[in-house]
Structures are given as C-alpha cells and as structure tokens.
Amino acid sequence: MRMGLAIDASCDLPQAFIKEHDIAVMPIAVHVDKDTFKDDRNPAEIQRFLDQKMGSRSHSASTEPCSVEDVQKLFLEKLVLEKDCVFCLTITATRSPINDHVIKASFAVLKHYRDVRDQTTMPGPFLMRVIDTRTLFAGAAPAIVEATRLFKSGEAPAAIRERLTYVANNSYGYMLPRDLYYLRARAKTKGDRSVGLFSAVMGSALDIKPLLRGYRGETAPVGKVRGFEHGAETLFDYVCKRVHAGLLVPVVCISYGGDLADVPKLPGFEALKAACEECKVELMIAPMSITGMVNVGEGALTVGFAAEEHVVEF
Template sequence: MGLAIDASCDLPQAFLAQHNIAVMPVIVKLDGSVFKDNRNQDEIDRFLHMELAGTHAAETEPCSVEDVQRMFLDKLVLEQDCVFCLTITATRSPIHENVLKASFAILKNYREVRERAGVPGPFLMRVVDTRNVFAGEGPAVFEATRLIAAGEAPPVIRERLGVIANHTYAYMLPRDLHHLRSRTRKRGDRSVSLFSAVVGTALDIKPLLRCFRGETGPVGKVRGFEHGAEMLFAYAVRRVRAGLMVPVMCVSYGGDLAELARLPGYDTLRQACEEAGVTLLEAPMSITGMVNVGEGAVTLGFAAEEHEPDF
C-alpha cells in the first residue's frame, strides 16, 4: 500500500523517502528558466540561488491527466497493490481533477500492465482532496502513513482521511503583499486587494491568511513580519497544548530553513511539540508555492477540532 502527492504538498524530503511517497511534479517556467518542481532539494536550491521568486510572470504546468496515467501505469501499479493519491484542494488547482480523470483510465488498464509483468491480483487507487494547501496538505499524508503502518484496510483509511481533510487548518504569513496580490489576481482571486497591498506595504502590516475546507481568506493582521511569525507560532503552541487530531505540526518556509529556526517564537513551538509528543515536520516551501505567494512566506498546518482563530 503506497502514497502519492503533488509537489505543492510541503513535507520534508527525508519523510517522503522514508515512506516511499511518490511525487507528481509541477513544471515552473519563468525568465527563460524551467524548473521541475518535485520537492527535490537541489532544484529548490537552484531556484532560490537564481532569486526568481519575485517574478510575477511565471507559468506553472500541473501534472496532466496523461502524466498521471504514465506515472501509475509505468511504475506505481507494478510496485503497489493500493495507492492513495492526496492532492492540493480542488478549489485552488486543477491537479485534483486531473488525477481523478486519470484514475479512470488507470483502473481500466492496470490489469494488462500487471499481467505482462507477472504481478498478480487487483490494484486499487483512491484519490483524496486534502481540501488544503502547502503545509496544510501534510497532516492527512502523515495520518495516512500511520494508518498504513497499522495495517488498516483501504476503506477505513479513506474514511479517516476525509475526516482529517475536513478538520485541517493551514495558516500563511506572507512577506511581499504586492507579489501575493499579483499572483492571486492572475488566478481570479480577490482575497488580497490593491488597497490592502499598498497600505500593508507602507505600514508594514501583514495579513494572516487561513485555508480551511478549501476556502482561503484573511483571519487577522499584524504589524511586521517577525511579530506576525511570533503571533502565529504562539497560536500554534496553544493548539498543540489543546490537543490535535493528528500528532503532527507541519511547517514550511519559502527559503533556507535556517531562517525559519531564527524567527521569534519558533523555539517555543518546537518545545511545545516535544512536550506533547507531537511530530514537528519542517520543510522548504515548494517552488510552485514560492512562485505564487512569494519568497520568505511561512505556512503551517495541523488537524484539530473545529474552532475560531484567537490571534
């Protein structure tokens, strides 16, 4: 039984390797350069070194229906008997729809592929919308690894992942409001207005954005990025101490992770997770994520009972 994710899911490379998680890549084109966003650290480092995150004219090409079919029929159906494919929320990207469409052809054609290779038995594929983005995709993936390790049956896993998707919260603190507004407007999203971008930049006011059940929008504002990070991490500490539905806190940063560790309040979050037995997964933000929300942004994701943010 295995897992597949899209490249926008912010999880550490070591975690992906440990659990043999396949990554569906996104192609990013900007300023004459092409990047294969597949969570490879070398490619992320190349992107950061070229300092292209501020380029607003980037084009992203998510994994197509045909790409997904090839990935499964050439590899995954021969290695696994069941694969759960977890994607970024369908409200923000066509990836989920592409994977869903590809699954019909995969389930129709896998038998011949497996028979030719001498692999017996049926193959199952289940597509799960995490209803979240970036670090917010992580808790469902983490829970899937725990359930697989525990030997749970596919129907049990599928039902549980749906519950976790509906109780996962992701928060983001951006650095560059102009960049964020430019990219969101390109997608037809008006959640960051020009007025907010101009005033926010002039006064160093940053919005705290939340994604919950596929819906994104501001839930607070702070003066200064470092103060905002401190508030966000303090909120995460309170949620850890209140109890999480999945014992993991996922954090991603649009840059060198050493910079994340130096942000105010982060050490307190690390300590709170350790005391509560919660795994803290730190990952670089995907190239796709940095192109869309700007370099230097922080996102965090966790699953908890329904609540209102108390910033």
C-alpha cells in the same frame, strides 16, 4: 497488501520523510521567463530557484500541474507494478486543477492496470483512491503523515479512506506572506481579486500583513499582524495553544520559502518546539515548493496541523 502514497508537489513535507516512506511526487512544471523548473520537491531544484533569485519576477510565471496523461503514465508504468493500493493526496481542488487531473486519470488507470500487471504475473486487483486535503502547502502534511501510520497498522483501504477524509476536513493551513505587493501582483496575474491594490499598498506602507487560512477548500484572511517577525511569533503562539488543546494527528509542519536555517531564528519558534516536545508532537520543517513560492512569494511561512473544529483566536 502493498500500500503506497502519491502527492502533488505543492504538498509541503521534508524530503527525508518523502524518501523514508517511498512517496511518489506528481511534478509541476514552472516557467519563469526563459527558465523552466521541475517542481518535484527535489531540494537541489528548490535551491536553484532560490539561488537565481527568481522571487522578484516569478509573479508572472506559468505553472503546469501534472497532466492527466502524466498521472496515467506514472501509475501504469510504475505504481501499479509496485503497489496494490495507492492513495493520492493533493492540495485543495479549489486552488489547483491537480485533484481533477488525478481523478480523471484514475478512470484510465483502473481500466488498464490489469493488462499491465498480467504481463508481470502480478495477481489481484489494484486500488487507487484520491483525497483532497482541502488546504494548502504545509496544511496537507497531517493527512499524509496519518496515511503512513495507517499503512503501518495494517488498516483496510476503506477504513484508511474514511480516516483520511476526516483528517482532511479538519486540517488547517495558515500562511504569513512576506511581500504583499508580490502577492497582489500574482493574484492579478491569475485573475484572483482576493488581495486588492489598496490593501497591498496600505499593508506594505504600515507593514501590516494578513494571516491567511486554508480550510475546507476556502482560503481567506483570519487576522492581521504588524511585521513579519511579529506575525511569525503570533502564529507560532497560536499553534502552541492548539498543540496543548490536542491535535487529531501528532504532527505540526512548518514550510518556508527560503533558507530553512532561518526558521528556528524566528520569534516564537523555540516555544512551539518546546510545546511539541512536551505533548509528544512531531515538529517538521520543510521547504516550500517552487510552485508555492511562485504563488505567494519567497519568504512566506506556512504552518499546518489537524484539529477538531474551533474558533480562530487571533
């Protein structure tokens, strides 16, 4: 059985990994004033967004996740002809409509795929499974990486779905924002009251930043740090402890809304790298999606891993 993966563009993974595993990306259109960006994890498009310094004015941007019709088109014109089973993984359904769009599209895909496959004499059924990773950005990486491992091991679709659901329910996505004013302005634009004006003003004045966690569909602050550099060190140190405690999937993914060359320079990165090497855990560094930068601001840092449920220790 030919297995395949499709992800939404907000799932942060290195482009090399996406190409290596032939992962289809469901794009998001981002409109900033008169500029439009196709967010499909193309490094050149991400760099174009950064080069044009959109960060200061993109809090008012509008985003258009891949529509139901576009998902249907991707599958019926391409994926049902190339694969026999495709798992679609998305960021949490509580923060994006893409999961709902994919589920709705799946009904039409499963209804019409036989007509498409019959025209090319492709025998057998086609399966489409949708998994909500229940987290954000780099937090989606563990389930996606695990899917590729399960494909290689020849696991059956039912077993893969069960395992990915378990990993998703135990995936953690932590975020350290750089600009609280931006985060508050974006939240206000979207009608999200999770970042109040008082908190933004006081946080910016004192350089206090929240550490946010996306976990099981909920996004909430779990700690506070003074300064971005100290925050990165605190976050990396915490992830080191989780790596040593044991992960469900041997991977840690870091995503960053800026020049990736800056990531290894952050305090605590070398210690995290050493911990991953010691525990044989792959450390990935990926650009944050354009959609991610629009929603949380340029320069934000996210880290994702999957582990058994535990008490947050910040």
